[in-house]
Structure formats: C-alpha cells, structure tokens
Amino acid sequence: MNTHHVGIIGAGIGGLSAALALQRAGVRVRVFEQSPQLGEVGAGISLSPTAAHALNDLGLHGTLESKAYKPEDQCVRHWRDGRPLAWVNRGQALFDKYGERYYLIHRADLHDALASAVRANDPEAIVLDARCVAISQDEQGATLKLASGASYSFEVLVGADGSRSVVRHHLFGALEPQYTGYIAWRGLVPLHLVPKEILEPPSGVFVGPGHLVNRYPVRNGELLNFVAFAERKDWTEEGWSIRSTVKELLDEFEGWTSWVRRFMELVPPHLLFKWGLFDREPLETWTRGRITLLGDAAHPVLPFLGHGAVLAIEDGVVLARALAGATRHEDALQRYERARMERAAFVVRQSRAAGKTFHDPDADTYKERTKGRAADEGLGLFSYNPVTQPV
Numbered sequence: 001m002n003t004h005h006v007g008i009i010g011a012g013i014g015g016l017s018a019a020l021a022l023q024r025a026g027v028r029v030r031v032f033e034q035s036p037q038l039g040e041v042g043a044g045i046s047l048s049p050t051a052a053h054a055l056n057d058l059g060l061h062g063t064l065e066s067k068a069y070k071p072e073d074q075c076v077r078h079w080r081d082g083r084p085l086a087w088v089n090r091g092q093a094l095f096d097k098y099g100e101r102y103y104l105i106h107r108a109d110l111h112d113a114l115a116s117a118v119r120a121n122d123p124e125a126i127v128l129d130a131r132c133v134a135i136s137q138d139e140q141g142a143t144l145k146l147a148s149g150a151s152y153s154f155e156v157l158v159g160a161d162g163s164r165s166v167v168r169h170h171l172f173g174a175l176e177p178q179y180t181g182y183i184a185w186r187g188l189v190p191l192h193l194v195p196k197e198i199l200e201p202p203s204g205v206f207v208g209p210g211h212l213v214n215r216y217p218v219r220n221g222e223l224l225n226f227v228a229f230a231e232r233k234d235w236t237e238e239g240w241s242i243r244s245t246v247k248e249l250l251d252e253f254e255g256w257t258s259w260v261r262r263f264m265e266l267v268p269p270h271l272l273f274k275w276g277l278f279d280r281e282p283l284e285t286w287t288r289g290r291i292t293l294l295g296d297a298a299h300p301v302l303p304f305l306g307h308g309a310v311l312a313i314e315d316g317v318v319l320a321r322a323l324a325g326a327t328r329h330e331d332a333l334q335r336y337e338r339a340r341m342e343r344a345a346f347v348v349r350q351s352r353a354a355g356k357t358f359h360d361p362d363a364d365t366y367k368e369r370t371k372g373r374a375a376d377e378g379l380g381l382f383s384y385n386p387v388t389q390p391v
C-alpha cells in the first residue's frame with residue numbers, strides 16, 4: 001500500500017477538479033490518465049454560475065478572468081432570417097441573483113489551469129500513459145491495475161474516466177449507449193475573419209426544424225467556437241473527433257440564415273469535427289464501498305444545456321468536502337453521493353428536455369413555448385452551490 005489516500009482514474013476536467021479540491025483539503029492524491037500526454041479537444045465550454053463558484057473555490061478565479069469570454073446577453077435567433085426570438089442574460093442579472101455569472105472558455109485553457117495547479121501542489125500527482133484495466137477492494141483498501149501490469153492501492157478510488165468508464169463497468173456492469181438521433185459538428189473559427197455584423201451579440205443560439213446552432217467566442221476573443229446539431233437516423237461511432245468537411249456542414253444547413261452560414265464557411269477544415277450523440281440510462285448508485293464515480297462516468301449528460309463539465313466540476317468539489325477529515329471513507333462516499341444524486345439526475349433530465357425544445361419544428365413559436373424557461377429561472381439550473389451545499 002502506498003501512502004496516497006485517494007487514487008483518481010482519468011485526468012479530464014472532472015478528475016482534475018477532484019484532485020485539486022482534495023489537495024486543497026489536505027488529501028494526497030494520484031491521478032492515472034491513459035493518454036501519453038495531457039490535453040483536451042479543441043472546443044469551447046460554457047461554465048454556469050455553479051461551476052464558477054466551484055472554480056473560484058479552487059483558486060482559479062484568475063483563469064476565468066484572464067482566459068474566458070464573459071457574455072452579457074445571449075440572443076436566440078430564428079434559423080431562416082436570424083431575427084431575435086429571445087434574449088437571455090448571462091452576466092450582471094445572473095451575478096446579482098446567484099453571486100456569479102457565465103464564462104465561456106476553451107476546454108484546453110481550463111484543463112491546463114487545473115493540471116498546472118494540481119502539479120504545483122505535487123509534481124508527481126498526475127501519472128500519464130496509465131490505463132486502468134481492473135479494480136478491486138477489500139477491508140484494507142481499493143486497488144487499481146494498469147495495462148502495464150502495475151497495481152496501486154489507496155484508501156479510496158474515484159472513477160473519473162468519462163462516459164465509457166471502465167470503473168463503472170467493473171462496479172455496475174455494462175451501461176449500453178443509446179443513439180439519440182442527433183449528430184453534432186464542432187468547429188473553431190479565427191474571430192478576426194468573422195464579419196462583425198453577424199456577431200451581434202457574440203454569444204448566440206439559432207433554432208430551426210431538427211437543427212440547433214450555438215456559437216460564442218473563446219480564448220479571450222481569438223476564436224469563435226460553434227456546435228451545430230442535426231437530427232440523423234443512423235449513426236454507429238461514439239467519439240468526438242471524426243473529421244468532416246465544410247461542404248457537408250453547409251449542405252446540412254442549406255437554407256439557413258447568413259448569420260450562421262457565413263461563419264460556417266470560414267471554419268478551417270482541420271478544426272472541424274463531427275460526432276454522434278449517445279445517451280445512457282442514469283445509475284441508481286455511483287458507489288460501492290471505497291470506490292465511487294464522478295463526472296461523465298457517473299452521469300453522462302446530453303450537451304444541449306452545456307452542463308456536463310459543470311456537473312463534473314461540482315462533483316469534484318463536493319467529493320473533496322465529503323472526504324476532508326472523514327474517518328470512515330465508505331460513509332463519506334455515501335454523503336457525497338447523497339449530496340449529488342438529485343442535482344445530477346435533474347440536469348440529465350433537463351438536458352434531454354432541452355434537446356426537444358430547441359429542435360422543435362416550429363421555430364416561430366419558440367418564444368411562447370419557452371416562456372419563463374429561456375433563462376434558468378424555469379429550470380432552477382443555477383440554484384445549487386457546490387461550495388455551500390450541505391454534505
């Protein structure tokens with residue numbers, strides 16, 4: 001048995017948030033990542049006030065201030081002519097109500113900041129090229145086995161290994177992915193190429209029959225990030241990084257407003273990818289004894305509300321609060337799960353419902369259909385604070 005208290009499998013945004021939160025609570029951690037290098041895919045991520053509370057608590061307020069784009073108002077527009085259908089505040093009004101606002105950030109910028117902070121606390125904390133293939137536990141501790149044959153034991157193990165989690169599979173068996181009928185493209189466009197008149201305001205959503213486009217600046221205004229969703233009957237591959245072409249994208253968005261097509265025309269082909277969206281039924285529990293799950297491993301969520309990483313970051317902060325100073329680890333993990341289960345299930349349900357709302361064939365009635373829901377108020381998404389939530 002080595003001297004680390006908590007082993008984390010997966011150095012994504014969830015695993016690193018948990019590692020940093022645990023270190024700051026005085027717990028020694030080791031994170032095992034299968035990839036030979038640390039990194040994140042080129043895409044933007046929206047961080048709600050709840051994630052901002054968590055990241056401030058982790059000492060990353062400076063990263064949000066220096067790297068993230070801070071939207072004030074987001075406009076929902078009509079697919080055919082770009083006319084405004086709704087305005088949603090993402091800035092001061094949220095701050096006044098929730099004590100935090102929205103931030104839009106490049107995933108790699110957030111991931112780098114988390115990894116640097118974890119390594120600054122302990123240069124050995126992240127182990128690369130370390131793919132977990134098996135886990136086990138007994139009265140003394142929990143053990144993970146790597147593909148290399150090495151094994152490591154800890155007082156607690158955390159599976160933060162994403163939606164196709166090996167840890168979840170070992171604990172609870174297979175969770176079959178269901179294709180949702182949606183595919184998506186993601187792309188990054190150098191912002192200086194994009195005409196200013198189609199960036200009013202820069203953060204915007206476009207709704208149309210069977211399709212949805214979301215775009216916003218990242219990397220402090222250097223890049224325009226977009227995600228474009230479309231319904232498609234069949235799809236087999238699960239994964240984020242299948243190459244596409246500008247032609248394929250434009251053909252799918254034939255007849256759409258130049259507000260959308262003009263930036264799509266400008267995406268450099270090497271920054272354009274597509275993937276199919278898969279859903280999984282929520283688990284009833286995430287924990288067995290000394291081993292638990294967090295982030296997408298525990299509760300994969302559809303991306304229509306941009307809340308998967310938000311949940312993973314919240315999980316990390318709450319897990320550390322539950323484990324800090326705990327004498328019985330099994331009890332602490334149960335308290336973590338109780339503090340998180342309802343919140344995660346709520347976001348999973350709302351994300352599924354949002355997919356249907358955005359893709360409704362009748363964009364003209366969007367405003368009436370979403371009255372009181374366009375902002376978070378109808379959803380209650382921001383009424384959670386991982387830093388103060390009782391654990």
Ligand SMILES: Cc1cc2nc3c(=O)[nH]c(=O)nc-3n(C[C@H](O)[C@H](O)[C@H](O)COP(=O)(O)OP(=O)(O)OC[C@H]3O[C@@H](n4cnc5c(N)ncnc54)[C@H](O)[C@@H]3O)c2cc1C
Nearest residue numbers: 010012013014034046132161162295296306307308309310
């Ligand atoms: C298009 C799209 C847009 C999104 N936009 C947003 C958004 O705006 N806001 C938001 O909050 N969320 C968003 N999300 C969701 C968000 O990206 C995920 O929910 C989040 O990345 C989950 O983080 P995680 O750390 O749990 O898992 P992951 O990011 O999947 O990380 C898992 C890590 O574990 C490693 N790993 C896997 N298996 C093993 C193993 N056996 N051994 C060792 N390591 C392993 C992987 O290499 C990886 O590094 C979006 C998702 C998509 C698809």
